[in-house]
Amino acid sequence: MYPDQHFEQLSAERPATSGKTPEQVLHEVFGYDAFRPLQGDVIHEVTSGGDALVLMPTGGGKSLCYQVPALVRTGTAIVISPLIALMQDQVAALRELGVKAAFLNSTMDFEQARQTEYALSTGELDLLYCAPERLIQPRTLELLHNASIALFAIDEAHCVSQWGHDFRSDYLQLAVLADEFPGIPRIALTATADERTRKEIAERLSLTEARHFISGFDRPNIQYQISPKTNANKQLLEFIKAKHEGECGIVYCLSRNKVDATAKMLAQKGYTALPYHAGLPAVDRARHQERFLREDGVIIVATIAFGMGIDKPDVRFVAHLDLPKSLEAYYQETGRAGRDGKPSTAWMVYGLQDVIKLRQMLEASQGNEHFKRIERQKLDAMLGLCEVTKCRRQVLLAYFGDKLETPCGNCDTCLAPPETWDATVAVQKALSCVYRTGQRFGVTHLIDVLRGSENNRVVELGHQQVSTYGIGTELNANEWKSLFRQLVANGYLRTDPDGYGALQLTEQCRPLLKGQQTIELRKDPVPQKSASRSPGGKSGSSVKDLITDHAGWEALRACRKELADKQGVPPYVIFHDTTLFDMLERKPQTLEELAGVSGVGAAKLEKYGEIFLATLARLDPA
Template identity: 80%
Template sequence: MYTDHDFDQLLTEPPGLAQKSPEQVLHDVFGYESFRPLQGDIVQEVVNGGDALVLMPTGGGKSLCYQVPALVRPGTAIVVSPLIALMQDQVAALRELGVRAAFLNSSMDFEQARATEYALTTGELDLLYCAPERLIQPRTLELLHSASLSLFAIDEAHCVSQWGHDFRSDYLQLSMLAEAFPGVPRIALTATADERTRKEIAERLSLTHARHFVSGFDRPNIQYRITPKTNANKQLLAFIDAEHQGDCGIVYCLSRNKVDATARLLSSKGYTALPYHAGLDAAERARNQERFLREDGVIVVATIAFGMGIDKPDVRFVAHLDLPKSLEAYYQETGRAGRDGKASTAWMVYGLQDVIKLRQMLEGSLGNDQFKRVERQKLDAMLGLCEVTGCRRQVLLRYFGDQLDAPCGNCDTCLTPPETWDGTVAVQKALSCVYRTGQRFGVNYVIDVLRGSDNERIRQAGHQAISTYGIGMELSVTEWKSVFRQLVANGYLRADPEGYGALQLTENCRALLKGEQAIELRKDPVPAKTSGSKSTSGNRKSGAAVRDQITDHEGWEALRACRKALAEQQGVPPYVIFHDTTLFDMLERKPTTLAELAEVSGVGAAKLEKYGEHFLQALREIGSA
């Protein structure tokens, strides 16, 4: 949140930059030499007054696509952003660059809001961030009509889609901007939208005539891994212990109770793990998010509500203990890893109960038939990614209309190709047993019957006498669970939405039961035993891989210490001062003058003036040590 000093500074800062070219702004303000692919075209389109719909992967540089035009075009850019924490984070980063940025949201008191409104109407702001619900209020619209506006940027634009995973009803009213401010260009941006969602965004935001810019969705630095769920807690601990000790990460769970329990577990093992969900006190949520942003090595355990738009660059892993409902959700959540381009991991455990639970929730929902049909397609696509035997990245990118010509070599199915086996006979046994037990029982009971277990429940039901009793002794309980998981995932079985997970046959299984169709099943890998420091993925240590690039470890720590001290003085997260990639470049180049430091990637004019001498002094001390 702003301090009183911030507001005094807001009203006393000199006027903004004289009009410069986009390339000059990129270099002088943000410290970069050139635009990434598509960025330059998008920026020029908006600078020239055109509308744009931008699809670009998380970490691909979406923010610059409206921040640069905002500093080139006269007037104030209005940025629609869905979360208070996101606004505060981006405004803090911009102000460190010398940009006159502010936000309007419910965290502000009356005097703070009034000071910001005054700065807007008197032309003293370059960018103003605002939540959609605040923007559409009559008072705010009246305020905007009295100001000079350079553009509207609608961030996280997928929130407008009623089929999306982050739907926000307030976004639906943003179409009125086209009519209310016809001369002001608009740019909508998102990282997660399939073709259906893109079309919906364009229609709902009145951007049907806007130029569409679709960047590649690939994040090659992220290694995607999905493994069968055996004991999620033990698997998570083994994964972090083997590959990500000391790293910053996010662990996603579906329920609040599971979030709390997982955070306690990680804390008991010596990790700095903090919970984040809507059931926590707002002050505790804000405190935990602040620690995540400002401290090193913090793990946040969260429901999906956490992380939208978070700009923290050094998240080394994102772990899922529960299956996401769609590939859009999975892509966005995993995309919070490795925004700095360094090696990172998207790791997930996935089991039969995940499939059953999500299918039950879907079928038992109050949505209409069209809603359920779309949601089934999304879930089927998510399950398809989990069960695929080929390259996961190719499947993920294909869903978003992107193409990867060759397998990526950086997902688990590329690194350790899964074995398959002819499961036709086993599947016939499984389906027959579900049928002969009356389609009234869950998977554990059906497996007990297949394996000939002698227990009271089976005796009472009289299922020792049926023909499928004991015919599945050749497979273990774990192997049978794999069979049933794949049958449910691929739509041959379903869980009764009215019951307690009872398995039922679907029409799809008819050909299998009649022997008219064969089926290949994925053979789940046998879990490797980990012993503290050994990785289960080809000895790949993602966090260590980043640190291994540093040869001067004392110098690296000295630069980090300098950054941390400055961040604490300014009350901002360390990465707002400089990203790790900038410190890497600094350590490699060893600049000795301000002019040389200005050539380091990510060092703009404002930060050079504010922090240059501090880092040059740190570099001098490194050189003399």
Template identity: 85%
Template sequence: MQLDQDFEQLATERPTATRRDPEQVLHEVFGYESFRPLQGDIVREVVNGGDALVLMPTGGGKSLCYQVPALVRPGTAIVISPLIALMQDQVAALRELGVKAAFLNSTMDMEQARATEYALTTGELDLLYCAPERLIQPRTIELLHNASISLFAIDEAHCVSQWGHDFRSDYLQLSMLAGEFPGIPRIALTATADERTRKEIAERLSLTQARHFVSGFDRPNIQYRIAPKTNANKQLLDFIRAEHDGECGIVYCLSRNKVDSTARMLADKGFTALPYHAGLNAEERARHQERFLREDGVIIVATIAFGMGIDKPDVRFVAHLDLPKSLEAYYQETGRAGRDGKPSTAWMVYGLQDVIKLRQMLEGSLGNDQFKRVERQKLDAMLGLCEVTSCRRQVLLRYFGDDLQEPCGNCDTCLNPPETWDGTVAVQKALSCVYRTGQRFGVTYLIDVLRGSENERILQSGHDRVSTYGIGTELSANEWKSVFRQLVANGYLRADPEGYGALQLTERCRPLLKGEETVWLRKDPVQKKTSSGRSSSGRKSFAADQIVDQAAWDHLRACRKALADNQGVPPYVIFHDTTLFEMMERRPRTIEELGEISGVGAAKLEKYGETFLKAVAELETL
């Protein structure tokens, strides 16, 4: 049976008896010289039998925090993961390193599952990945009691939070691990949790006595950019063509229909763009995800159903065509860019209709008052990031309790500080127009009244005779849209909860109407045309910025791709781009020199060393 052969092969590749120190495992297995900040402390805590709650940004090295202890402590580490794709991806990567890893999930037939269970109970596995719904089954609990368990790792631990954006009810039952397996260390990990969510994770997983390890949330390699939505498709095309042509990215949309239409639009323009949402059958979703992981330059257009735990390091951009519901969701989704630490972009366009739609969805939800209050606060924080005139990164990090002392210099508001203007009079006109027309109309109609349009609808309603008719000709229609967007975003106006997009006054606007407050508004930037291959921010892609010998780079990537196709794994499982880049720069001539390159562990050196030494030698003839 294939699984038995796999386990037997892995057992011969690396001895099981030795219990090495963490630094030795890090170097020999994973090919890294030293731990990143906090990693070493977390690893030692778990190796010594302690519990841990870990908050570390995407790409910060969370997986090593339980994978290294799993190879140091005796027994099998059980990793609870919410997604099948994540399990398969990580198991494939670990096996390439010579680690004895497997998963249990619904894709396996009975024979495969039994082979994996047998390998667990006979001590043949270092790590076993399992979905929470499978773990909590009585049969699985009994199986674990018959095995030697080294630790439990609960990945994507924010899924336990009922206030969170990725809540999964099965996670709530994982607290039973403390009672069922006392004395076995547990480590919960997430990239996204504010202080309230961290407390909730600790309580719901019975980790109130665990040590908390909170790494900084900053991802300095990601450039955050948010622009007003004018023509979303054209804006997206201009952005990709100018900065990320031929590179891998993710585009998020709120609805399935928009996902499909955006993917078609990009494909029609010559990009390899694939849709991903729950309306597609499981086979098509799996096929699209597989192509995204294994091919270069693929763009996935998706709802938020895509991406959690995806370990692809070279996603160069994440684009949002619709406003996320919270900063947690925004941070989680944008964090899928640049896991390799190279320059990447988090780009978003949003408009008034996004705000209105999300406000209506929130108010029309079935949640209780407390739920709606929390969700309003989350949406307000998201809108605050969009409309801020200071450093966006400081605002984003402050939300998660992280303090950035100086402006980052790598977001749009730092690179091109927005202008502000005294909008007090314009705001009074806008609010008065909403009131004079009966609080029954949407923004397009209100702008027509303010600008004195003579369309038939206004004339029939008699609104050409209200005092606010024609008093707003000093601003263009787009400038008025900006005014109304900021009034809704800042809570001076609200969308009618019954629907139809009608705008209504809130209590907060009283001081403005009475002239007791001054309002400064953000001036939307004028969109500038970009020259070919360059962005308005002056950025270039990682490849254009770093690769000085394109032929050499392409040759090493082709070598990696051939090996990956032969092994049936994504190329980055063989070596990350950063490892290839170091090979190209250092040009190793011996196995010893190749082994000194970051990311080249003992197993990969033995498997691929001669192949890559030959490929590096061939660079001299290109």
């Protein structure tokens, strides 16, 4: 997938960085003028030999927090990364910058691994990426003891949490680094960790004395949209057509069958849609991921097995056709959109069956009661985000201990505030119907009874005789579904633990049935073809909406694609869209002017400067 790793040629590709400041490395190697908030603090802490635990949102620039110190400190930085795709992407990107980077993983044959190990032992590498299971092997530890190590970086550190959604047992053994390599700085990084998980990371990785650097969780460029599920395929098509036609995205589904069916449906509608799940042959998964990374406008339809570590910056939307199990999972998955900081959408539809299915899965799991209690709390928080009537971003950030003082103006509940209604009487009817029919039936049958249906099942069961038969004609079937969904989401009803989908009363509903409490529910919004932009352009326009010179934009993209194909890397490894956009805006005519474009470092200026200047010159002969 990526070019063979060669080390002997690299020393001449990048100016020596020994003795340079982090700021000099940032500008000369990476092509940026200033650190983002908190980056500079983290980098100076690690560069000076301190340990750090870093929590920074996806797209916030976590990688630079260890890559810059790796180029300032002497020795090789060892980066522990959980996924092969992630380390290969990052190594390819670093090598384009002229950085001496390599990886050790299971895709390599004996000779390739031997060459990489030799390069480490002779000090030829700036960074070496390694999977956790490989790092903890005695042979690897011995190899590291015989090398000069600049620092250890533990990426995706939330994988150490046994309560987390991406737990990996190999991460538990990484605490050995503190004992085996005292005095060498260690930095653990994650985008997803509440206070409990941060404490667990620090304890399990022996980083209790490390400085904590906690950036805000907010991703203001992402617009959150959550809607009741009516016809998921139709809703997905309308969403893509209205907001992201021709753009790259990820669609998450809970099952492999649904992934296959959704990808097929999108392909039949003319989209380049590819399935990705563990049931596909490995060669197909690799090919689909490769196309997603390298081609424009590809939509990947996937289970949650896809995405962790995907470094693609221009994913314009992440869609969920099924409810995630927790806000941690939701935040992690939606965070794969808009890593370049440009406007993107996190879109989801969910329904009562999602709630029932997840609750049944939870109760049927093999975990002990403590585990189930924590998982119930996580699911309740996820449902709370779905049913909230105030700003979704405020609720999401509050879950992670982050506070947003005012509503964001860039989520569906801010852009189109939902209506609420006094549902007390209707709720009493619904709860009473559950009770009168013996707490043995699902939503469809309960609605039939409430609306006075005369279908065979109602008649055969004698439910025409119960007192709640026909007392709910004031609401249509969809309105009753919405009501039942919210009652389950808010804990007034629970699903049958035996797995048949029957609804049962909980103790929480007693005050409602007795008339001691009132309740307001949200009205499901009327589906709209598209959402309006927020005032002041906070949601902003996508990159393509901002472009006025479309011919120039396509010419620059074609130039980038040709270079990427020759190098055997994804186009964004050459330059991000934001860098191309800056070129198009500035129209540099000299190498010196091109060096001022964000994202153009010294190595890329030398490699590609003349090529892009020639392309720009053809756009504007004057």
